[in-house]
Amino acid sequence: MNRKKKYGWWKHIDFMIIDLLCIQIAYLVSYFFRHDTLRLYRETSLYAHVNILLIIIDICYVLLRSTYKNILKRSFIREIESVLVHNIVMWGLVMAYLYVTKQAFWFSRQVFLTSFGFTIIFMLVGRFLWKLNVRRIVWKGKNQPNFLVISTQEYATEMVRQFSDRMYNGFNLAGLAIMDRDLENEKIEGISVVCNKDNLLTYVQKDVIDEVMIKLSQDDKEVNELTWTLLQMGVVVHIALDYTDNALPNRTIERIGGYTCMTTSINTASSVPMGLKRLTDIAAGIVGCAITGIAFIFVAPLIYKASPGPIFYCQERVGKNGRRFKMYKFRSMYMDAEERKKELMAQNKMQGNMFKMDNDPRIIGSEKGPGKGIGNIIRSLSIDELPQFYNILRGDMSLVGTRPPTVDEVAAYDLHHKVRLSMKPGLTGMWQVSGRSEITDFEEIVRLDAYYIENWSLKLDLKIILKTFKVVFAKEGAE
Incomplete structure (x- = not known):
């Protein structure tokens, strides 16, 4: 899926935020030197009004003048020129405001002059350091397609x-x-x-x-x-x-x-909804990791007692466009599950590049009867998936996406199967809320994933999340 390129002022929102921070710091430092306090909004309303005015003028100037155009390519001399013009306009308008409203007498000239000087210095340093950071990221190829x-x-x-x-x-x-x-x-x-x-x-x-x-x-x-x-x-x-x-x-x-x-x-998505999707993932990742920690206290002893060994299961999976990552789960199968899988392939009920069977003997406690083992219980409640919130927080996965395939599965893909990899894999998705246990044709899974990618929106993600809660609490579609 193509992410629309950022144009206009939004393209350089990072520099806009840095400039605003530099203006605030310079103004507060100047105010502190003159009044020996940082309680700007408590001491007097005039300085608070000027501070708000500075923010408004700065934002309007950026929107009207496209001041960040080609900022990464500018020479240092050009940057000095840009910052000087920016501050002359901004503080000139502040001066005009104080004069027209007849409040200039009450506003400290020291605060005005030191704010003007500090803002120029701080903005130059802030822009210079951030440009070094951006260039380092670009040269390393980080987050570049x-x-x-x-x-x-x-x-x-x-x-x-x-x-x-x-x-x-x-x-x-x-x-x-x-x-x-x-x-x-x-x-x-x-x-x-x-x-x-x-x-x-x-x-x-x-x-x-x-x-x-x-x-x-x-x-x-x-x-x-x-x-x-x-x-x-x-x-x-x-x-x-x-x-x-x-x-x-x-x-x-x-x-x-x-x-x-x-x-x-x-499909094509703009930066705003994709950014909101990532923010949602970060928030969900933080909350999910906390829940995982609580679940570990109760689940870990049960897993270890039934099958001594690591509590977490780590497996290499394939993410967006073929990038590999380590995916984590609570271990719900015996230690030799991968070796025994080869012996059980004849009982695979999936048609295509996935494995699934009824009453899988590799699940911890499965010898007690269908659905009675600790492995069956944590799988039916999807507790085994909780550690994947760590992958979501890292950015390997998303809260909603396609099912993360194994390396072996991807190696056997036909050309059209790769469409499943054009978005980040998810903790939940179309397949998970569409009765995953009843779907035995891999081509149907590909069709569901392709539909999700072609029609992706935040609204669709929300629908899938709500359906996921229903599926988990009703124990639908899981084995």
Whole structure:
């Protein structure tokens, strides 16, 4: 799923917050030097009114002047110029306000002048330090999508040079796919050729690729066919504007690495709802980890008594677009469960790349009878899933998403199955609230996950969360 790029003032909300903090600190420090107190709102209303006015003027100035445009590329001299103009306008309007309202006599000139000077210094330092932090994150490639360029040798050389000339592209160039000749394992301008035309789709399926950019010299039909195949795999596709297909979904025009592209994906979400989704995950993760700690006190002794060994079960799972992570659960199976799974494959009732069986003998206490073991109880109440709140807090998973598959399952995927990996896996999701025990066809699970991704919204997440409570408390769909 494509996350809409941030434009306008919202793109640099971080710098806006830093400037506001610097203004507040400078004003409070100046007020303290003059009045020997920080009780700004208790001592006098005039200084409190000016403080509120500073905040309003700063926000309006940012919205009207686009003061943060190209801020990461500015030289230090340009930054000084920007900060000086910003403060001259802001404090000039404050001075005009004090003069017009005839309150200038009551406002300390020392506070005014020291606030003006401190604000300039603090804003310069704040912006400089934050730019260093942003550049460090960009250079390390942290939180940047992995990007594959699909092109010919001629175009690829030109594109890599274009990307290299730009300080901030907003992606990690993971490699090149050269379609007009076999150059695999060679390098073009220092970037590895990772696949060719014959093994392109296999590479995208097996490796961690979030987005691709297509620039080819072939006809529209071949480009469109490749685009549709990649979309079915859940990959975000950017296409050079030489090629267009009016049927492609969720099309937007944007600049990427110096190129104007048409971007298409199975769904598109803006930064605001995606940000709210992440904030919800963080809040749920904190609360969930606290609940997990309480549950541990009661569950851990029961698990250890029935099956001595680790209380938590850790397994490598596959997350967004193939990223691997360690997923945690309360252990509900015996220590040799993975080895015994091979012996039980003949009893697998799932059609496709998952394993599930009735009365699984690997579950702790299953020898007591169907549903009577401690492992059955914690699974039926979904208590075994609680440690996954730690994964949610870390950002490996989300509260709502697709089921996190195992490495073996992903290795056996067909091309269209990868669409399940185009969003973060979730603690709950469409499959979990749709009677998971009754669904025995893996293709049906893929269909449910694809529906969720194509129709994602905060409202849909809320519906799934409410249904999850119903399923858990009614003990529906769990074994």
